[in-house]
Amino acid sequence: MPDDPHAQPVADVARAELAAEGVEPAAERNSPFVPLRQPIFRAVWLASLASNFGGLVQMVGASWMMTAIADSPDMVALVQASTTLPVMLFSLSAGALADNYDRRRIMLTAQGFMLVVSVLLAAAAWLNLMTPWLLLGFTFLIGCGTALNNPAWQSSVGDMVPRRDVPAAVTLNSVAFNIARSVGPAIGGAIVAAVGAVAAFVLNAFSYIALITVLARWQPPKVERVLPRETLLIAMGAGVRYVAMSPNIRSVILRAFAYGFGGIVALALLPLIARDLVQGGPLVFGILLGAFGAGAVVGAFLSARLRRMLSTESLVRATFGANALAAALIGMSTTLWLTLPALAVAGACWVMTLSTFNATVQLSAPRWVVGRALALYQMAAFGGMAGGSWVWGQAVLHFGPEQALLLAAFALLSGAALGFRYRLPPLEALNLDPLSRWREPKVAVDIEPRSGPVIVTIEWLIREEDVVEFLKAMAERRRIRRRDGARHWTLLRDLTDPELWIERYDTPTWVEYVRQAQRITQADAEITDRVRALHKGPNPPVVHRMIERETATLPRGLPPQQIRDA
Known part of the structure; x- marks a missing residue:
């Protein structure tokens, strides 16, 4: 039976009236793709997709090269640790820079630095100069670029999309990374198997160009500064103080550390899982990492629906528990067909948990300190990842990969139990705009800005x-x-x-x-x-x-x- 010919115009009129009043239909407002309507976010998102693809191909090359040039299994786990450790060490200072300087310029500087390091990495590998510690040094420097880039990029999301769309934008950023993760590692494994790690490093160097081009063309609105910039140390102290006095953000940081510590086990030990547990080579390693990424993409699209069904705390406890089960299954599996779905579950839990943490921090901090709040959150999460990578590498050395994965599962269950004491707040957008009631008073005594106390x-x-x-x-x-x-x-x-x-x-x-x-x-x-x-x-x-x-x-x-x- 044909539709009523008058129904569509009536719907159009209703939609137009809602739009005129600034109200979006519920279906459109809840769509995970809403942030892509913003041209600059869309352009940066697509360029980041290409950059993430190159970074993951490079990671496959570095991890597999380490298995070839190093005798100790803990050196393989240190590849992941060397990338995440700089985020723990330098994120706070990077967040202070992001809150006090032009975020676009900071991102351009970081991307340019990583491009130069990637070119040097490819050259060293081409000239057969690579040693285990030199490889760790290059991956550490790339991690330094990531540490500088992340707070500026994450805090710029609020400049690109309306505040109500921040959770969806954070999830889409995870989608971009995990789309690349779902195919990049498999392609990276094929490249490494067919051509060698040098080709993976060269591809990564080229992947920065699109994002650098987009950022160079972006002209964000300039914010006029009334007050002088804080010095770096004062700005860092202000960020630490704000987070220390914000119970919601403190809870996120503690839980993020716990999740990073236990949840990193699959990624940190994945080369060993591919080589020792399922008896595969670099192509199998790439396929396993692709399964993790594919699960993460599915988890990203499920997260919006699950957030409407569950409280933030219930969702995070469920992901901790499901990730623990996945880690235990990976540790007990010797077949690819059981390991693949377990990794997909781990990937889904990974993106749902970290995107929820990220969005909670962004919605719990005003614009003047959001870069530092995100930096401290990332320091906790990546600090947990770096510490976990080292601990699980040592566990493999002493007990084997199976026992290391089971120990990590227990750590994840312990992280879920933390929710009984440190509950996460509801994921809602507080109005953190300045109150603007206060006016600077006129004084009868001559004072300067530095006068005090x-x-x-x-x-x-x-x-x-x-x-x-x-x-x-x-x-x-x-x-x-x-x-x-x-x-x-x-x-x-x-x-x-x-x-x-x-x-x-x-x-x-x-x-x-x-x-x-x-x-x-x-x-x-x-x-x-x-x-x-x-x-x-x-x-x-x-x-x-x-x-x-x-x-x-x-x-x-x-x-x-x-x-x-x-």
């Missing part, structure tokens, strides 16, 4: 019956103040006027006071409004801003004019 007091008048609720609200206010840069926060009660409470804190300089005040977000407004609703005095309350000054001993007999001048 600055002491701030705020007078609250609270009825006796509201004291308990006031103290609860002020506990959260203390966390927010300290998270954003306030020092020595205290709450004082006047002994002669019990209704008078004084909130006191300080900052090192005037510019740091301004910076701290401007970091208050829309999501923080609830606490401010709660406290103000309990305040029975003038609105806004009385605020005193003072600068600390040292006393001086003046010579006796100094005329009054000279005392004033002094």
Whole structure:
């Protein structure tokens, strides 16, 4: 029976009305492909796909070359560790750079550096100069480029797509990597088997060109800076402080370390799994890695649906458990047909878990610190991967690959149990835009941005019956103040006027006071409004801003004019 000829125009009119109001139909809003509507995200995504493909082909070449030039199995596992260790070591400084400088330029610098290192790696292999430690050195340098690139790239996602689309964009980034992983390793294995590792290294060098070209042509909107940039050390400290005072991000970081430690086992030991457990060569190694990548692609597309069905914590516990089962099956299997689906399950769990962690961090941090928050998350995840790669390599050396995989399965189950103490928050987009209520006050004393310390007091008048609720609200206010840069926060009660409470804190300089005040977000407004609703005095309350000054001993007999001048 034909459709009603009037139905389609009515649907079009309804869709147009929703679009005019800024409302997308639910089916389109929930589509995992929504971020690809943004031209710059689409271009970077496609170029990253090519770059990921080259990187995975290079990884196959490096891993298999290590099995040929090294006698110890723990050296094979160190190929993976050498790539992930720099992310643990340098991500925080890279995140501070990403939050304070042009992210596009940082990405261009990182991609150019990795291109140069890849060319040198190919040349060394071509000239037969490669040794195990030289190979680890090259992979370490490529990992350094990745450490510089990742915080800038991850935090740029929020500049390319609307905030509500960040989880889908993070998942699509995982899809790009795992599409490359599903075919790249198999092709890499074929290249290594047919031509040799040098060809894999050359292909990787060429894979950077597309992404460098796209980034060079991208012109993101420039953000005008009102305040001077933080120095690197101060910016790093601010990032650590923000994360330390943010319970949601702390939980993600702990769980990410646990997952990276146990979940890396399949990737770290995959050359040994291919060679010793299923008795294969470089082509089989590539096929196994491709199975992991194919499972990851499937997991990426399932993740959006599963997030709607399960809470964030339930989803992550399930992936920990399923990955543990997959690791145990891989350890017990001696046939390719059991190892392949187990690796696919491990790949699906890998992408669902890490993309959930990544999106949770991005939605829990405002733009001014998102690069550093992501960097600390990646340090934890990659630190777990680097430590796990070494531990599982040592376990293979002492017990064999089967037992190492079973031990990793137990570690993953332990990571799932952490959820009873460190639960993950719901994956929702908080409004972390600046509150923009605060205005820099005019002062009667001449001060410079570096003048300080600055002491701030705020007078609250609270009825006796509201004291308990006031103290609860002020506990959260203390966390927010300290998270954003306030020092020595205290709450004082006047002994002669019990209704008078004084909130006191300080900052090192005037510019740091301004910076701290401007970091208050829309999501923080609830606490401010709660406290103000309990305040029975003038609105806004009385605020005193003072600068600390040292006393001086003046010579006796100094005329009054000279005392004033002094």
